[in-house]
Amino acid sequence: MSRKITNQRREDILGYSFLLPSLIGMLIFSMLPLLATMYISLTDWNYLKGLGNWNFIAFRNFKDLWNDTWFTASLKNTFFYTIGTVPVALVISLGISILIESFCRSSFANGIRIALYMPQICNIVATATVWKMMFSSYGPFTNLLRSLGWTNVPRMLTSYDWALPAVMLVAIWQALGYRVFIYSAALQGLPSDLYEAASIDGANGWQRLIHITVPQLRPTTFFLTITSIIGSFKVFGLVNIMTEGGPGASTYTLVYYIYKAAFSFNKMGYASAIAMVLFVIMLVFTVIRWTSNKRTEEE
Amino acid sequence: MSMQSNIARNKPGKIALRVLVTALLLGLTLMMIIPFLWMLSSSFKLQKDVMSVPIDWIPDYFYPDNYLKVLHIGTTGKDYHFFLAYWNSIKIAATCTVTSMLTASMAGYAFAKIRFRGSNILFLLYLSQMMIPTQVTLIPRFILFSQLNLVNTHLPLLLPSLVSITATFLMRQAFVSVPNELRESAKLDGAGEFRIYAQIMVPIIKPTIGALATIQFMNSWNDYLDPLVFISNWRLNTLPLALNQFVGEEVTQYNLTTAACCLTVIPVLLIFLFGQKFFVKGLMTGAVKG
Numbered sequence: 353m354s355r356k357i358t359n360q361r362r363e364d365i366l367g368y369s370f371l372l373p374s375l376i377g378m379l380i381f382s383m384l385p386l387l388a389t390m391y392i393s394l395t396d397w398n399y400l401k402g403l404g405n406w407n408f409i410a411f412r413n414f415k416d417l418w419n420d421t422w423f424t425a426s427l428k429n430t431f432f433y434t435i436g437t438v439p440v441a442l443v444i445s446l447g448i449s450i451l452i453e454s455f456c457r458s459s460f461a462n463g464i465r466i467a468l469y470m471p472q473i474c475n476i477v478a479t480a481t482v483w484k485m486m487f488s489s490y491g492p493f494t495n496l497l498r499s500l501g502w503t504n505v506p507r508m509l510t511s512y513d514w515a516l517p518a519v520m521l522v523a524i525w526q527a528l529g530y531r532v533f534i535y536s537a538a539l540q541g542l543p544s545d546l547y548e549a550a551s552i553d554g555a556n557g558w559q560r561l562i563h564i565t566v567p568q569l570r571p572t573t574f575f576l577t578i579t580s581i582i583g584s585f586k587v588f589g590l591v592n593i594m595t596e597g598g599p600g601a602s603t604y605t606l607v608y609y610i611y612k613a614a615f616s617f618n619k620m621g622y623a624s625a626i627a628m629v630l631f632v633i634m635l636v637f638t639v640i641r642w643t644s645n646k647r648t649e650e651e
Numbered sequence: 652m653s654m655q656s657n658i659a660r661n662k663p664g665k666i667a668l669r670v671l672v673t674a675l676l677l678g679l680t681l682m683m684i685i686p687f688l689w690m691l692s693s694s695f696k697l698q699k700d701v702m703s704v705p706i707d708w709i710p711d712y713f714y715p716d717n718y719l720k721v722l723h724i725g726t727t728g729k730d731y732h733f734f735l736a737y738w739n740s741i742k743i744a745a746t747c748t749v750t751s752m753l754t755a756s757m758a759g760y761a762f763a764k765i766r767f768r769g770s771n772i773l774f775l776l777y778l779s780q781m782m783i784p785t786q787v788t789l790i791p792r793f794i795l796f797s798q799l800n801l802v803n804t805h806l807p808l809l810l811p812s813l814v815s816i817t818a819t820f821l822m823r824q825a826f827v828s829v830p831n832e833l834r835e836s837a838k839l840d841g842a843g844e845f846r847i848y849a850q851i852m853v854p855i856i857k858p859t860i861g862a863l864a865t866i867q868f869m870n871s872w873n874d875y876l877d878p879l880v881f882i883s884n885w886r887l888n889t890l891p892l893a894l895n896q897f898v899g900e901e902v903t904q905y906n907l908t909t910a911a912c913c914l915t916v917i918p919v920l921l922i923f924l925f926g927q928k929f930f931v932k933g934l935m936t937g938a939v940k941g
Contacts, residue, residue, distance in 0.1 A: 360768070366844045367767025374758035375773070377813025382780045385788035385795075392790065403798065448679070455672040466927060467680045470687060473923050475873045477891040478912040481898045482690045485905055490702040492689055525683065533934055586786055589875045593895070607786045607876070614790050615880060624790055631787045638782035 386631070393624035400618050413625035423626065425601035426609040429516055433605065434584040437523045442576055444524070445531035450565065452532070453539045465536060469529030480593035483522045484509065487594075512602045515595050519603055522590055531576055538572040539565070578641040585633055606630045687916075694718070694910035701905040717910035721897070729900070732885055733914060736893035743805055743889060744871040747812035748864050755815045756860060759822025760848050764834055774823075780816045786876065793880055807881040808889075812871070818863045825856040858932070865926075865933035872919070890915050 368375075393413055397406035417423045448468070452461040471479055486493040487508045497505045508518040542565070550560050588607040595603040597612065604612075606626060614623035688708065693701045694717055696710050723730035761767070762774050796807040829852060837847045853860070878889045888896070897911050923930055 363765055364767045367761045367765040367770060370757045370761035370765065370844075370848070371773070374754040374814050374819060377754065377811065378777065378780060378816070380795075381792060381811040381814060382783055382788060382816070383776075385791035386783050388791035388794075389787055403794065448676070451672050451676055455669050456676065460673070462927075464676055464680050466924070467684050470684060470920065470923075473869070473919055474687075474916040475891045475894070475919075476875055477894045477898065478690075478916045479686070481894070481908060482686050482912055485908065486686060486689065490704075492685075492706055495704055495706075525686075528683070530934065533931065537935055582784075586784055588786070592875075592879075593898075610786060610789070611876070611880075614793070620790055620794075627787045627790065631783070634784055634787075635782055 389624045389627050389631070392621055393628045395621040397621040398618050399614075399620050406621065409621075413622050414628075416622070417625055417629070422601050422604060422609060426604040426606050426626075427629070429601075429603060430585055430587070430605045433516065433520055433523070433587060434581055436517070436520050437527065437584055438577060438580045441524045441527040441531060441580065442573065445528050446535055446566075446569070446573070448528070449532050449535035449539055450561065453536055461536070465529070465532055468532050471526040472529050476589035477593060479526065480522065480590050484594050487518055509595050510599055512599055515599060515603045519590050519594055522594070523584070523587065526590075527580065531580075534572060534576060535569065538569055542568050574644060575641075578637055582634060582637050585630065585637075690909045690912055690916075693906055694913045696906050698904060698906045701909075714906075717906050718914065721907055721911045721914060731893050731897045731911075732888065733890075733893055733897075733911070735886065736888045736890045739805070739888060740872060740890040743808050744868050746809055747871040748868045750809070751812040751815040751818055751867050752860055752864050754813050755818035755863070756822050756853060756856075757848070758819045759824075760826050760852060762819070762823045763826030763829075764831070764852070765844070777816055777819060780814075781820070785811075789876070789880065796881065802881055803884050803887060805882075805887060808871075808874070808877055812867075815867065818867065821859060821863060822856065825859040826852060829855050861929065862933035862935075865929055 392406075394408060394410055395406040396409050396413075448464075452464055456464070483493075485491050488494065489507050494505050494508070506514050508514045546564050546568070547560060550564055555563070586607055587605050588611065591597060591603050591605050591608045592611070597604040597608050606629065610623050610626045610630070613619045613626060689706065692706070692708050692710065695714050696707075696717075697714055700707065700710065720726050720728060721731070722733055758777075762770060762777075792807065792811070793802070796802050801807055833851055833855075834847055837851055842850075873891065874889070875891050875895075878892050879895070882888065882892060885893075885896070894911055894915050898908055901907050901911075
């Protein structure tokens with residue numbers, strides 16, 4: 353009996369000493385900061401007033417947010433950006449992956465996948481800057497549109513209507529590589545007996561695609577949808593480099609507004625309130641992802 | 652492969668379709684990399700020729716001076732210290748990778764193999780941290796580091812790598828699949844726990860660690876928001892920050908800007924091309940249900 357207790361104590365000591373560095377990091381850089389963000393979001397703290405010099409104002413920041421057109425614009429833009437980029441990128445990558453896997457030799461397929469993945473490897477400052485130049489009034493992209501017959505092409509990044517779609521175009525361009533990789537891996541893992549059975553039943557290629565491939569890929573599509581949504585709600589780099597939120601608030605996003613409110617306007621309390629809104633949105637999507645993971649595991 | 656045999660190879664008459672699809676894919680791929688081609692070609696031109704229509708993809712002349720100017724070699728313009736920024740980025744990414752792999756593998760090992768009290772609750776707590784994006788904790792982290800007078804040092808970029816929740820989770824998965832008997836028999840032979848971890852367990856899950864390390868290195872290398880907030884001293888600039896500053900000040904000089912972009916991009920692309928097998932594995936590891 354006593355030996356068992358000392359054994360357990362030994363395991364405890366060992367366990368916690370292995371865990372310690374990571375646990376300290378988790379507490380200091382993730383958990384406590386989240387609690388701090390929650391608390392600061394309930395204050396009117398301005399950074400210039402110094403630490404602790406704040407008034408507790410309960411939920412007034414959150415009430416103010418809804419009357420703040422910059423915030424509502426950020427929220428709307430972020431949703432629009434997500435709805436516009438996530439499905440388009442997924443459909444295009446699914447199409448490319450199916451074509452690659454059905455028609456190409458593996459070395460050629462690999463070459464295409466690597467080329468598509470290039471935008472993701474290069475740092476965001478470089479890619480966003482190159483696109484910014486391509487969108488400029490005499491840039492190659494603008495010239496391309498002109499040569500396609502669009503006579504008065506607007507300056508995309510300084511136009512209220514076109515700035516956000518332009519950023520979204522770059523986001524889709526950047527997103528394809530990873531999704532093609534994941535879809536290709538999933539396609540390679542599909543069981544071949546399903547297809548053999550279908551060809552015996554006389555199903556043509558298109559029918560096999562709709563009735564076997566797409567349904568079989570559902571878990572992959574779901575995984576990619578949720579992770580893409582989570583990723584796209586955090587968009588910052590593209591906006592900061594290509595448009596700086598402008599013109600007006602037309603490309604403000606949630607993270608960009610957090611950054612501006614906190615580090616340009618010093619309104620830490622208000623910025624924390626925006627961060628909490630972002631957190632709640634993330635929470636919803638993460639929970640959806642987990643519950644469905646559990647469901648598929650139980651099945 | 653199964654689809655290939657079914658869709659395309661059944662009938663020889665489908666060769667035409669195959670050629671068509673291949674051409675389509677080639678065109679699409681070319682479209683995808685055109686920004687890079689344009690960047691490369693513009694970086695060897697004079698300013699006046701960058702925007703010429705139609706584009707000279709291969710310029711009549713070759714003007715490498717752009718690169719010398721960007722790197723401040725034999726010129727009098729402003730120095731943006733790209734070499735230093737390279738060094739800083741390498742240093743930070745390498746340190747973050749080593750630290751996070753070490754702490755995450757230790758934590759993953761503890762969760763997988765050591766039966767200590769409270770491990771279930773702590774593991775749940777770890778899992779719950781996955782839903783906290785770093786953007787949400789940015790303000791308190793900034794306050795913490797500014798109170799400690801550590802803003803404008805590299806520590807705000809290095810210390811948070813002590814914890815990597817996803818890596819911990821995936822390392823735990825990997826350790827779980829290693830049979831417990833290995834640990835028990837090593838114990839009977841008198842090996843201490845740390846030796847079992849370091850000399851028996853870690854070598855077994857090396858592929859997982861390699862893949863996760865690749866992802867971690869890339870994330871840290873390309874990190875943009877955190878350096879932007881924590882660093883405002885050119886001596887400490889990471890590569891994206893140095894480029895950001897360069898672009899901000901020389902934006903009208905398209906030939907120089909594209910040269911600077913090439914400088915930050917080409918070495919990474921080369922590393923990717925040579926180590927692609929490793930990268931691809933890393934991508935897949937991260938995608939497994941994370």
